[in-house]
Amino acid sequence: MEPALRRLVVVSNRLPVALRREEDGWKLKQGSGGLVTAMAPVLKNRGGMWIGWSGASDPGRGSKATDETDMETLFADFTEEAGYELCTVPLTREEVDGYYYGFSNEIIWPLFHDLQSRCRFHPRYWRTYLDVNFKFAEVVARRSSPEDYLWIQDYHLMHQAFFLKSMGVRRNTGFFLHIPFPPPDIFMKLPWRAKLIQALTEFDLVGFQTVQDRRNFVGSLHRLMPEAKVEGRGAVVAVNMGNRSFRAGAFPISIDYAQFSEMAAQPEVARKAFDLKEALRHRKIILGVDRLDYTKGIPERIRSIQTLLRRYPDLKGKVNFIQIAVPSREEVDEYKELRTEIEQLVGRVNGEFSFPGWVPVHYHYRSLPHDDLVAYYAAADVGLVTPLRDGMNLVAKEYCACNNKGDGVLILSEFAGAAAQLQRHAYLVNPYDVEGIAKALHRALHWQLEERKAHMSRLREQIRRNNIFRWVDSFLRAGIAKSLEDFPEVETVHFNRV
Template sequence: MPQESSKRLVVVSNRLPASLKQVEGEWTVQPGSGGLVTAIAPVLKNRGGLWIGWSGGHGDVDLPKLLGDFSKDAGYDLHPVQLTEEEVRGYYYGFANEIIWPLFHDFQSRCNFDPSYWRDYLDVNLKFAEVTARYSRESDYIWVHDYHLMHLAFMLRNMGIQRSCGFFLHIPFPPPDIYLKLPWRDKILRALLEFDLVGFQTLRDRRNFVECMEALVPNAKCTGRGNMVTIEHQNRKIRAGGFPISIDFNQFASLSADKDVVRMADEFKDALRHRKIILGVDRLDYTKGIPQRLEAIRQLFIRFPDLREKVTFVQIAVPSREEIPEYHSLKVEIEQLVGEINGQFTRPGWIPIHYQYRNLPRPELVSYYRAADMALITPLRDGLNLVAKEYCAANVNENGVLFLSEFAGAAAQLQNAGAILVNPYDTEGVAKAIRRAYYMDKRERHTRMSKLRESVRRNNIYWWVDSFLQAAFSSQLEDFPQDTVDFQTESTST
């Protein structure tokens, strides 16, 4: 293990990369899932660092014992933050999911600006700061992730704890005309200025942040051009820049070539009688545009009868936030649409839409990526979207076509590398793009996918971490030495 004086990377996020589940009255630890775990776990493993977050459990649970084995296998320590059911309800389901998530994704009409949520958010941020102060050292670098913990650096400084702190926002940052609707707009913006580095997915997000700062913090001065700018505020200098997150390209490419994955992909294609497969993979969320996507598939078969019985659309929806009524309503809406469209177009031996509502193990997910001729990634608004990059990495035969929403953060990187950009609200336009891709020349498909894969390979997850740490304090990932022990990540990415 590292010496006491060595530099460690301390990741702080809302959830740990492991979750607690109650099975037959007993608490068990299961690997976490989601984009953040997919991105960070390969980077942090075996470097002797820390991951601080909520475990997902309540009440009297022996967390050190439950998480000990997981920490040993992962190669980094997990330190849980204990939250009460009331705190989870107000901070997570309330402030995070009824205020910040919809507002920052341009869905202001879905916001519930309950003042009690704000108080719960501050209380929980203080709890996270206390755990961070207890287990971190002054030489550590604290890397805070996402909108749940925008006050963590502010809390640490108020406690008199000196730490180098960086913050990365995984979702979009809205422009002033949207952000200014937030009742606590000034307090959150000033709390973000307590970090040493604030990172965003795209330059557009960073520009929105600076514009909001100029409107709300007139004494702050911004200088610099290009990707990175410097903000001077209260005798401190804060840096802000765009750092599009990525994936472990080699891990996905290697798994796609695995014989078991190849076998599953072939079985999948055989089951669909080798028709062209269009694939959608999303966490179930109203920002992902699944109903609009289904309407685009309906338009495809209405406007272009020549494609009936020649293509099959497969939509995988990963369960998410099932405790929130709005998400249950969305699930019902999607299921009704699938039923309507299948009832409208199904013929003997052909069902136009195959819908799955479940988590997929990583190998099975990659087999779907490998088998799919096209990927339809059309969120209404997204910070980045790692599924688009995963599809490209897994497309080892380089014959797939990526459709990507103009409103996904990944569009800024992938539009010039071969992705076909579409407007998810224009269902007829999406249908036309699919038909064009169906008849696309094989050489063009190969050229596009080859460029996409090279872009993702070159700008992989390790490049992302290096670029952030380099901007933070002129360090790279290799400055956090890795132990010789290794392990295989098995978390499902969504």
């Protein structure tokens, strides 16, 4: 009998689809965000599986049996279309509140983004986080086999390897942290720091966005577990714990460069980009695209536009700043307050500088269809990507990939993970320095065409070579000495409907 084919099993907090209950039953909505963008093309038609929470925490009215049948049908239909299997982990509303909104987003998210003053260290959050991680591990153990490679994604599920081992389940596990890992002095503020570090050491491979993130992790590990010895040099190192060892490495995540560049070249998208420039009378376009979050530096960015127009009055009527803010965590008070702050800032800047026929700031609080977003990227003269702290920031790479004319300028926060890769040809700025950003914008708007093209050409080549598939390859090679080619695409994949 032939041995079972090794599958790639991705485990994340959320499935790549969102499950919503509407009047006529359950509906699936395609997910968004960097992880979905990154992993969907990797799993497609390779017989893989994605395990995660569906986004539904309360079945609501109606019989449970009917709900489960409806959901099963939806997931089966998605599986046929997407080319990989979905497996959902059901969560109660209380679990979502404590594990997701609580521990993940009120403790780990701000702490790992160097914003510890925003943390709420409630012990209840920690207990619920462990409970949900155990629940995930039970599903992972049941739905995976010893031949599978488990790739656990992000800070919501840092205890997966720990709980799998505690159940006696042997699996080859890799973990990738999509957000930054903070310096030891910040990480040590976490009340459960030793237990969290220990849980991470139970993975066979722990991946970070940058070498600096890996160094921060090793620094915290040495403080809490002095017996750990790091061996080797380069992007991936071995960590010897005495009775066991694991690997830690830097694997900068990326995008499907060809998909973005080719979409930007499509006639209908090029037409949308042209229409956008026409609507703005071919003024220079500065573009910001972000999920609405306090780590993204949107208020500081708007203040930088205000400073730009005050310091360089010759630009009035000649530039437009477009900020696209994708709704996020709308039920959380902090995010409601952030939205209000941004809207008030936009109103002040427009009130100060607008005149008939020109409004400097265009603010769009909504999700855009993919082709519309690509059209904005293609139309923009300057990509303004200035998070206060970011694991990588794929917007910076998407903007460059869509700039097929090669004459755009990327202004990038030095605190984005992408800066480590793109620093030589992006214009790096401190996101807190509104005057510095204003100067960078003024210079970018006056750069000679040859200089702009030279820098953008090198940025695009860097991103093209280091695309999403290379990211997956590098992680798999470090984790199991396999490449993406070892999970070949097949014409037809038959899934078990469980």
